[in-house]
Amino acid sequence: MWSSPAVPAASPAPDDLDVVVAGAGPAGLSAAAACAAAGLRTAxxxxxxxxxPATYSLWADELDAAAGPLGLDPATAATRYSPTVVRTAAGGERRLSRGYARLRNDVVHAALLDRFRASGGEVVTGRVAGMLADGGREVAVLADGxxxxxxxxxxxxxxxPGSAQQRAWGEVVAGPVPDLVPPGGALLMDWAALADPALPPAFLYGLPLDDGTVLLEATSLAARPPLPLAGLRDRLAALLAAHGLRPAGDAERVAIPLDGAARGAxxxxxxxxxxxxxxxxxxxxVASSLRLGPRVAAALAGGSDPHRVVRAARPRATAALLGLGLEVLLPLDAAATDAFFAAFFTLPERTWAAYLDVGSPPAAIAAAMARVFAALPPAARARLLRDVARTAGRRVRIRRG
Ligand SMILES: Cc1cc2nc3c(=O)[nH]c(=O)nc-3n(C[C@H](O)[C@H](O)[C@H](O)COP(=O)(O)OP(=O)(O)OC[C@H]3O[C@@H](n4cnc5c(N)ncnc54)[C@H](O)[C@@H]3O)c2cc1C
Structure with a gap:
């Protein structure tokens, strides 16, 4: 292992690297492992x-598609759930045929790190403070110089950080809890469990864990400003108390920026x-990061531009439409949010699945938007139109102003 103080500023070595990866989250580690495995000299x-440490979930088909190129065994990389359940505030239940999965972080992380090291990759313990272009090469400047x-x-x-965030407060309880989470299944969204018309929309998310416990999370899908975590904690605590459940481990705090700009150019x-x-x-x-790493590695190994691969991972028009979709969701109250998702999951699976993938072509996103709109009850449709008009008006004012 290299430690960065052994690489003094301005030292020419090690300067024969092909790739430096900054950050070992799912995006960085999967890219690093794929680059090293492709024969690129990688740090x-x-x-x-x-x-x-976070609970990372994705759709089972996304895991299957990503596993092979990363050398992961799809059978051990994740726990799979069936059925995947969505409940409306009125108590209706829909069982989705699309399987859901939770990454076994220890297995996936170890497999990627082993692949990286076994392929000659080197870990540098430290932080990247900045990046420079230097005579046709790129330089990662480390925090220690x-x-x-x-x-x-x-x-x-x-x-x-972003201005809109998804937030959740999670607790692990002794399982099973079949009245909340279907045994062996995933509770993707339950809008009834935490319903309170006086409070911002929140749903219950739940997954059985491998040790027999169950993770339950009170989740705010999207809010600007983000909901305080303490409010979600209290709503979950009230639900647990009503079901005679007690937290049996560490809490999980989720805060995901939804509109965070990409790091500077x-x-x-x-x-x-x-x-x-x-x-x-x-x-x-996570799914798009696992998918992207090997594609970036293949581009680099083939001498082509990795930016193009990253741009293709989220077409610009897709990003704009999904951004509009977020703005439409943000002002919805609990009843409207419930109506929206009740309609969303009545669409054919391939239609809603396309909407949930940032890599989908814009036409697929627009088609899903049009179909969910058509599937909404008339009152919810009228309300959505008002919200879209308001959002569009705000955007025009921002551009002019
Ligand atoms: C609790 C939680 C649960 C989530 N659950 C899901 C989920 O179920 N499914 C899903 O798809 N997404 C989920 N997300 C959202 C998202 O996918 C994750 O945030 C994911 O970790 C993003 O991956 P990343 O590799 O891009 O960035 P990160 O995971 O944030 O990784 C960045 C890494 O870079 C390191 N780093 C930071 N600064 C420097 C520096 N200067 N130099 C070097 N290294 C640095 C950090 O230590 C970190 O390890 C969740 C997020 C949270 C917080």
Missing amino acids: LVAPGTRPW GRLTARVVLDARGGG GAGTRLGAAAGLVHPATGYS
């Missing part, structure tokens, strides 16, 4: 290499949340 700069020069620096240092190629590749309605980015 990964990170403050530490402990397994990711060290420098690493490479053909390309990949910036996977995570996203900025300049040298380096941004990946993952640093590139703004977060879905503006769900906050998800």
